[in-house]
Amino acid sequence: MQLATTKFTKNDLAKYPFLKETTEYVKKLDLKIEDLANPEFAKILERAEERVEEAILYALVSRKLRNEDIETLSFPTATMLAVATENSFIKKRYALAEAKQAYNDMKLEPKEKILAIAQNFKWKLTVNNDAEIPYEFTLHFTDYLRNTTHLREKKWKLVNRLLSKGNVYLTRNEAARLLSEEVRKHIEKRLEVKELPKLPQKIMETAEKIKKLSVEKIGKAEMEGFPKTIVQTAFPPCIQALYQAFSSGRHLSHVGRFALTSFLINIGMPSEKVIELFKNFSDYNERMTRYQVEHIAGERGSRTRYIPPKCETLKTHGVCTSPDELCKILHHPLAYYRRKVKTAKTDFQN
Amino acid sequence: MKPISFVQRMFREYYMRDYSLSSSLLMIDRREFGFALFEGWMLRHKSFKHSDELKEFLQSSAPSDAYCSCAYYENPEADMDKKGWLGADLIFDIDADHVPTSCKKVxxxxxxxxxxxxxxxxxxxxxxxxxxxxxxxxTWPCEVCLNSARAETVKLLDMLMEDFGFSKSEVYVFFSGHRGYHVHVEGEAVKTLDAVARKEIVDYISGLGFDAVFHGVSRKSWRRTHVLSSPSLNNLGWSRRIAKGIYDFILNAEKEDLTSIGLKRNVVETILKNKDTILKSWKGSWTLGAVKGVGFETWRRIILSCAQQQSAKIDTVVTTDIHRLIRLADTLHGKTGLKKAEFPASAIDDFDPFKSAVAFKKGVVTVFVSDAPEFRLGDEVFGPYKERKVDLPTAAAVLLICKGRAEVVG
Missing domain, CATH: 2.20.28 (Rubrerythrin, domain 2)
Known part of the structure; x- marks a missing residue:
């Protein structure tokens, strides 16, 4: 038996301002961008600013549901502010904060409301009525995968779930958690604006204020580059094994070759040098090797430089063979390298 | 007459007379086709408006191998980064090369x-x-190797139907024409899954990242450890598979099986001595902690090895590649002259690749065989041959020539 979906109340719309229903409600209020500069709407802009600030400071956005219309309207305004900052960190942080708050709210909702929110995102979520299976919901595995593949906890791996007839069983908390992932993606997408539209002076000023705050709070992003010299002792075990096999001319799988090549390129080895290494192979073909290495380095074709696959992918393809202690806490061969080079340096200085 | 041109002539005859395109190829005009030609090169980025056009191409070029993308594109003929990916079938490849068998030595x-x-x-x-x-x-496409690949395919199909819930009308099963099986899943649900989601499906099927803790085995109350807390859970997903695996494993466990998964000698002895008690208690009340000395970590190891046995050995790269070219159904395999043959999933136990995939059914050819093991095609058994001239039915002759073990005597 499928529960009938409940209608959203005005309070819900304020609590979950990312819903389609909210957008429609806002449309009916017919508020224009220019209006926001007017003093009568000052409260909305004020609340919108607060939303983004809270996101930067606490990675959460409080709910102020006493005045529902202000709360509801402050959401699209806040997204506009985030867009106006043109700062990818602020945008990501804001989407995350709204999603986290939505999770806190959703997990306390009755099943019907969770179903209704899921329906808003076109999820195939249903209530589990089999009393012998201790889960409240089932979700089609395609919706499940779209929202879990980047989650690292082992319990989200599909192989560790109860999957039957295409459906993954979920507790209420888990359903709310995955819905919040959908919310995060949804808001991030709304914030993806290629070209900034012309916005009122007032909005731009507020955006500047927010940018300043984020610099104070987070500090200038430490975009740490890789060291110039290559430190072979800092290679993760998988790359070390590939490198050794490679230098002695042993056969490497396709994934193995890609992982090693992209790793070496990314830590700063010039492509000439990498091509040189390939000469050890019996099936060496200069033209082909050059083409492939330069492709990975982004010197040809699509001009994107490829990065090596993350640890999980390397595991799938059997490239990860003997992970060590450091591997347990990191998830990418480049992260491993960066960390190890750093600790090696401080060891040396001490 | 050169052997290659004889084979190509036979391939062309097949495409002229017997070939018809399998109906399971949806949206033919959106796919990329690729061909390996007998002349020695590869043709890619081809596309066809409809199946007749494809058939004409096969007849005129008579390629040694024909492939088609699992992906659908806006412009199948464009360069890779301009094709405009629209989606892809979910495909699986099970090859005897990935399954170790002892007969490979022979x-x-x-x-x-x-x-x-x-x-x-x-x-x-x-x-x-x-x-x-x-x-x-x-290599040689032998029955033992193919049977082990078939066993893996059976496990895969069970997961696709029971766990992933695909219906029979979405799942197509093929003999690859050489040493394995292909499974294609077509349908809206899977079409737009990205490579990462497909990787997660691969991990599910190969049991990677599996942890018994999430399947009902808990450390806290290991004395009353429940593998499965109720009979209804017993019938679902990996939990069911593990339940079945534990029973088979303990029932058939020899000393070597237990030591090979890293159990200590005293634990191994305890398990072997108390096999009956363990099985009885497990079957009676789903309890694993019946015997002292066989604790949580031991069970975790046993269950992990059960998971290995219950997983299906698929080619991980094929499934995660959303642009993959895969052999086209009903075309001939250049290494055997056998065709990629479709059969219903339910018929997998009775499917005979050496009968159903035979493309050449008429004629006799005299060949000189350098070296060939005993083999069967249809109901006939041939060989072994060593350095001798022999008259063979066309299919057997083509197989030996394609495998580089014979030449036509002209």
């Missing part, structure tokens, strides 16, 4: 490309004589 041979030294069985990393790594490998 029928697979390798010869070093530099010094000519050779041997039987799996190919070594380096030539033991000169250290070169280039080998000429001769």
């Amino acid at each position: 029928h697979d041979t390798w010869v070093c490309g530099s010094c000519g030294f050779g041997g039987k069985g799996g190919v070594p990393e380096k030539c033991p004589v000169c250290g070169s790594e280039k080998f000429n490998v001769k």
Whole structure:
């Protein structure tokens, strides 16, 4: 038996301002961008600013549901502010904060409301009525995968779930958690604006204020580059094994070759040098090797430089063979390298 | 007459007379096609408006191998980064090469490309004589190898239908024409899954990242550890598979099986001594902690090895590649002259690749066979042959020539 979906109340719309229903409600209020500069709407802009600030400071956005219309309207305004900052960190942080708050709210909702929110995102979520299976919901595995593949906890791996007839069983908390992932993606997408539209002076000023705050709070992003010299002792075990096999001319799988090549390129080895290494192979073909290495380095074709696959992918393809202690806490061969080079340096200085 | 041109002539005849396109190829005009030609090169980025156009191409070029993308594109003929990916079927490849069998020692041979030294069985990393790594490998599509690939396919199909809930009308099963099986899943649900989601499906099927803790085995109350807390859970997903695996494992466990998964000698002895007690208690009340000395970590190991046995050995790269070209159904395999043959999933136990995939049913050809093991095609058994002239039915002759083991006597 499928529960009938409940209608959203005005309070819900304020609590979950990312819903389609909210957008429609806002449309009916017919508020224009220019209006926001007017003093009568000052409260909305004020609340919108607060939303983004809270996101930067606490990675959460409080709910102020006493005045529902202000709360509801402050959401699209806040997204506009985030867009106006043109700062990818602020945008990501804001989407995350709204999603986290939505999770806190959703997990306390009755099943019907969770179903209704899921329906808003076109999820195939249903209530589990089999009393012998201790889960409240089932979700089609395609919706499940779209929202879990980047989650690292082992319990989200599909192989560790109860999957039957295409459906993954979920507790209420888990359903709310995955819905919040959908919310995060949804808001991030709304914030993806290629070209900034012309916005009122007032909005731009507020955006500047927010940018300043984020610099104070987070500090200038430490975009740490890789060291110039290559430190072979800092290679993760998988790359070390590939490198050794490679230098002695042993056969490497396709994934193995890609992982090693992209790793070496990314830590700063010039492509000439990498091509040189390939000469050890019996099936060496200069033209082909050059083409492939330069492709990975982004010197040809699509001009994107490829990065090596993350640890999980390397595991799938059997490239990860003997992970060590450091591997347990990191998830990418480049992260491993960066960390190890750093600790090696401080060891040396001490 | 050169042997290659004889084979190509036979391939062309097949495409003229017997070939018809399988109905399971949806949206033919959105796919990329690729062909390996007998002339020695590869044609890619081809596309066809409809199946007749494809058929005409096959008849005029008579390729040694024909492939088609699992992906759908806006412009199938454009360069890779301009094709406009619209989606892709979910495909699986199970190859005997990935499943170790003992018979490979009998029928697979390798010869070093530099010094000519050779041997039987799996190919070594380096030539033991000169250290070169280039080998000429001769494999053989034997029944034992194919049966082990079939067993893996059965496990895969069970997961696709029972766990992932695909219906029979979405799942197509094929003999690859050489040493394995292909499974294609077509349908809206899977079409737009990205490579990462497909990787997660691969991990599910191969049991990677599996942890017993999430399947009802908990450390806290290991004395009353429940593998499955109720009979209804018993019938679902990996939990069911593990339940079945534990029973089979303990029932058939020998000393070596237990030590090979890293159990200590005293634990191994305890398990062997108390097999009956363990099984009885497990079957009676789903309790694992019946015997003292066989604790949580031991069970975790046993269950992990059960998961390995219950997983299906698929080619991980094929499934995660959303642009993959895969052999086109009903076309001939250049290494055997057998066709990629579709059959219903429910018929997998009775499917006979050496009968159903035979493309050439008429004629006799005289060939000189350098070396061939005993083999069967249809109901007839041939060989073994060594350095001799023999009259063979066309299919058998083509197989030997394609495998590089015979030449036409002209």
